[in-house]
Amino acid sequence: MISVDPAVQAALESDNFKYCHLVALPGGLFFTDHEKDIPFGGDVYISNGHLLKTSPVMREKGLKVHTHQITLSNVDTAIYALYKATNMVGETGMVYKAVLDASGVIIANDPILTYQGTLDTWVVDETGSRSILLIKLTNKWAAMQQTAGQVSNPDSQEGLYPGDKFFEMAHEEKSNLGWGRKD
Numbered sequence: 532m533i534s535v536d537p538a539v540q541a542a543l544e545s546d547n548f549k550y551c552h553l554v555a556l557p558g559g560l561f562f563t564d565h566e567k568d569i570p571f572g573g574d575v576y577i578s579n580g581h582l583l584k585t586s587p588v589m590r591e592k593g594l595k596v597h598t599h600q601i602t603l604s605n606v607d608t609a610i611y612a613l614y615k616a617t618n619m620v621g622e623t624g625m626v627y628k629a630v631l632d633a634s635g636v637i638i639a640n641d642p643i644l645t646y647q648g649t650l651d652t653w654v655v656d657e658t659g660s661r662s663i664l665l666i667k668l669t670n671k672w673a674a675m676q677q678t679a680g681q682v683s684n685p686d687s688q689e690g691l692y693p694g695d696k697f698f699e700m701a702h703e704e705k706s707n708l709g710w711g712r713k714d
Contacts, residue, residue, distance in 0.1 A: 580605070601626070646668065
């Protein structure tokens with residue numbers, strides 16, 4: 532069950548309320564699908580039409596490895612360059628649902644956190660008329676499948692496999708390597 536502020540609860544129980552998504556991504560990127568910019572938590576979530584959609588929220592009993600996909604449209608090439616130049620895999624991303632009052636202000640300044648995960652993959656899908664950035668976040672339980680004592684970083688890789696430069700080039704690989712998959 533999700534706990535919300537009483538003012539948010541009252542708005543949700545009414546017949547008339549607005550909501551929007553707030554998406555915080557690695558690299559200091561903040562987007563909303565609202566018609567105007569939304570300030571929250573010391574950041575401004577930009578309403579520039581880039582946020583096309585987010586995955587539906589999955590709530591289940593038990594521990595599951597869920598992912599959440601965020602689709603951004605016509606994103607500035609500087610964002611592509613940032614993601615390409617900086618390995619942000621493993622950094623935190625968050626998706627909120629904000630309930631708004633009539634003037635577009637977040638009620639009780641308390642949006643509902645609907646998903647928090649770490650950057651898993653990102654890919655650019657370009658055609659002649661459009662450019663889409665697909666970002667996949669994976670929840671924190673994904674790390675539970677990692678072998679106990681195994682650390683994935685350049686130092687541990689060098690200790691296990693001297694001379695291996697996997698982590699120097701890993702950020703350039705965009706396809707799924709099937710890490711840990713049994714075929």
